Amino acid sequence: MEHLSPSRRYAILGTGAIGGYYGACLQQGGCDVHFLARSDYDHIRTHGLQVDSPDGGFTLPSVQVYASVDHMPRCDVVVVALKTTQNHFLETLLPPLLTAESTVLLLQNGLDVEVHVADLVGDRRRVMGGLCFICSNKVGPGHIQHLDYKSIAIGEYAQNYAPAGISDELESIAQDFEAVGIPIIRADDLLRARWKKLLWNIPFNGLSVILNATTDQMIHHPEARQLSEDLIDEVRAIAAAYDRVIDDHDVDKMLADTETMKPYRTSMKLDFEHQREMEVDAIFGNPLKAAKLKGIPTPKLEALYQQLTFLNQIHSRSD
Amino acid sequence: MEHLSPSRRYAILGTGAIGGYYGACLQQGGCDVHFLARSDYDHIRTHGLQVDSPDGGFTLPSVQVYASVDHMPRCDVVVVALKTTQNHFLETLLPPLLTAESTVLLLQNGLDVEVHVADLVGDRRRVMGGLCFICSNKVGPGHIQHLDYKSIAIGEYAQNYAPAGISDELESIAQDFEAVGIPIIRADDLLRARWKKLLWNIPFNGLSVILNATTDQMIHHPEARQLSEDLIDEVRAIAAAYDRVIDDHDVDKMLADTETMKPYRTSMKLDFEHQREMEVDAIFGNPLKAAKLKGIPTPKLEALYQQLTFLNQIHSRSD
Numbered sequence: 001m002e003h004l005s006p007s008r009r010y011a012i013l014g015t016g017a018i019g020g021y022y023g024a025c026l027q028q029g030g031c032d033v034h035f036l037a038r039s040d041y042d043h044i045r046t047h048g049l050q051v052d053s054p055d056g057g058f059t060l061p062s063v064q065v066y067a068s069v070d071h072m073p074r075c076d077v078v079v080v081a082l083k084t085t086q087n088h089f090l091e092t093l094l095p096p097l098l099t100a101e102s103t104v105l106l107l108q109n110g111l112d113v114e115v116h117v118a119d120l121v122g123d124r125r126r127v128m129g130g131l132c133f134i135c136s137n138k139v140g141p142g143h144i145q146h147l148d149y150k151s152i153a154i155g156e157y158a159q160n161y162a163p164a165g166i167s168d169e170l171e172s173i174a175q176d177f178e179a180v181g182i183p184i185i186r187a188d189d190l191l192r193a194r195w196k197k198l199l200w201n202i203p204f205n206g207l208s209v210i211l212n213a214t215t216d217q218m219i220h221h222p223e224a225r226q227l228s229e230d231l232i233d234e235v236r237a238i239a240a241a242y243d244r245v246i247d248d249h250d251v252d253k254m255l256a257d258t259e260t261m262k263p264y265r266t267s268m269k270l271d272f273e274h275q276r277e278m279e280v281d282a283i284f285g286n287p288l289k290a291a292k293l294k295g296i297p298t299p300k301l302e303a304l305y306q307q308l309t310f311l312n313q314i315h316s317r318s319d
Numbered sequence: 320m321e322h323l324s325p326s327r328r329y330a331i332l333g334t335g336a337i338g339g340y341y342g343a344c345l346q347q348g349g350c351d352v353h354f355l356a357r358s359d360y361d362h363i364r365t366h367g368l369q370v371d372s373p374d375g376g377f378t379l380p381s382v383q384v385y386a387s388v389d390h391m392p393r394c395d396v397v398v399v400a401l402k403t404t405q406n407h408f409l410e411t412l413l414p415p416l417l418t419a420e421s422t423v424l425l426l427q428n429g430l431d432v433e434v435h436v437a438d439l440v441g442d443r444r445r446v447m448g449g450l451c452f453i454c455s456n457k458v459g460p461g462h463i464q465h466l467d468y469k470s471i472a473i474g475e476y477a478q479n480y481a482p483a484g485i486s487d488e489l490e491s492i493a494q495d496f497e498a499v500g501i502p503i504i505r506a507d508d509l510l511r512a513r514w515k516k517l518l519w520n521i522p523f524n525g526l527s528v529i530l531n532a533t534t535d536q537m538i539h540h541p542e543a544r545q546l547s548e549d550l551i552d553e554v555r556a557i558a559a560a561y562d563r564v565i566d567d568h569d570v571d572k573m574l575a576d577t578e579t580m581k582p583y584r585t586s587m588k589l590d591f592e593h594q595r596e597m598e599v600d601a602i603f604g605n606p607l608k609a610a611k612l613k614g615i616p617t618p619k620l621e622a623l624y625q626q627l628t629f630l631n632q633i634h635s636r637s638d
Contacts, residue, residue: 210529211629221633227625230618299549299618306546310530314540 008176011075011097015040017136018107019081020144024049024060029180034064034072041067043141053146069096077173080106084113084282094120103169105130109201110282111194111290114157126169127157129190131197135264148262151183155190163189195239196246200254201283202235203228205268206304216263234298238287241294280308327495330394330416334359336455337426338400339463343368343379348499353383353391360386362460372465388415396492399425403432403601413439422488424449428520429601430513433476445488446476448509450516454583467581470502474509482508514558515565519573520602521554522547524587525623535582553617557606560613599627
């Protein structure tokens, strides 16, 4: 099996709910994985990683973990699982890890996050975006609790988010993930995939903070659901202005999935509760800018952005 | 002095931050005042009322307090200082207190609160609305802390909020208040006065809950202030559709006053913190209905209403 060969080497930047989970799965499946950790470095070096999951939990007693990229090997695939609020660190984190043909895969929500990274890595290396459909939390140092879902929609970035099709490299990465049980949606149009994810993140991440609520409370309350659907309508209007028309069917399915999802505190709500900086710019600010560029009125998105910006600055401490 | 004569008898329904303060001032000035209290009845009967105030605090060791309207005398002026969420009780509270010529004065925020009361009391009695510009809190049983401001804009209700001018009765009540140091704005157009008050209550009461913030935090933060001004623009547009054009000058003054006001947790925020029902319908729901009747788009007001309705139902317990 290809994924058991050591030929494809992965770096995971950020060993939290996302990077810790997917990185541990890749290693568990036999991949050569190198983790960058910060606050949990000592713990992971000593105790490894623990994953709890309804699919069957597992422990990796020994992982290749680093406190600095300076000691990491160059990797074929650099998976960025940091929060977007830390992307300014990529300027120093990425170069030591890149071969001439590395791929950078950003497992991050929001809009426009690839643009800056594409500039950093240059034309000859690939940049991909991955939208994770997963409920998982970091519940302790090196300890990931996977709750529900796990698929990733991966698409390749091309300038101005032009649809880039499915490259061999994307197919190979998809197969590495699928070999360890992670369903991969191959997205030939990364921008469409990002807007579809934002349809969920904007209402449910944003309102979970404002309303101090879990997803089930929001989806089952008439006014909160209506406000969520109003926000979805605004986001669809922006996407449509960029020639990404999202079908009713996709929206209906997303709402239906949310109705039956287990009660979930979103990652943004957890960030807020722990007074960590929230990803307001990538998830709300950049879509709002995109709306203004095209003259699309999005007053409820704007109100949510204004509220979250206040909360991020007044009530969060640091990251 | 007229207010020292016992001829004008006041009932105060609700002995809290508003009713407790103004009622105590009236009694301190020599008026014949009868208080209805609920949870604080025993304490007030034994210890009276205490008012702390930068204008000079005072204690009334003995007040005429009642646990039920059945034991109260009929009064010339019935001051309703309940929260609007309790106005359904007025059907039973008011009739025992009314003479053939009583005036009911509603010291309440919001829109349309007089309509139901006017039906209750009949054509021959007057209904007035009072908009209180005051920062005060109830800090313990029978204990009111007055922080800043105290004026009241009083206007008389006529059917459909037609401007009603200044009646002799309104003038007499104004003089009773002024005799005890409460500045009274005589409003010949109650609806205009209500919209002007809503210009403040809608952004600052509403957002103080959503943003967990005091007035000074909101007015001095760029996004929160912009959102407040966006809400103000929407409220002005509704008022204008009802032929109440609010001048720029009035808005600028209100914002300037809020900039210099002492840091203040609004009454709605205190209600939310104490898990008491918030006055969402009177302050947000009724203006939103008025907007829809005239086809005025008010998306940010609607979003705020949707958010507060959720919070009122999910996170408040009872009143």
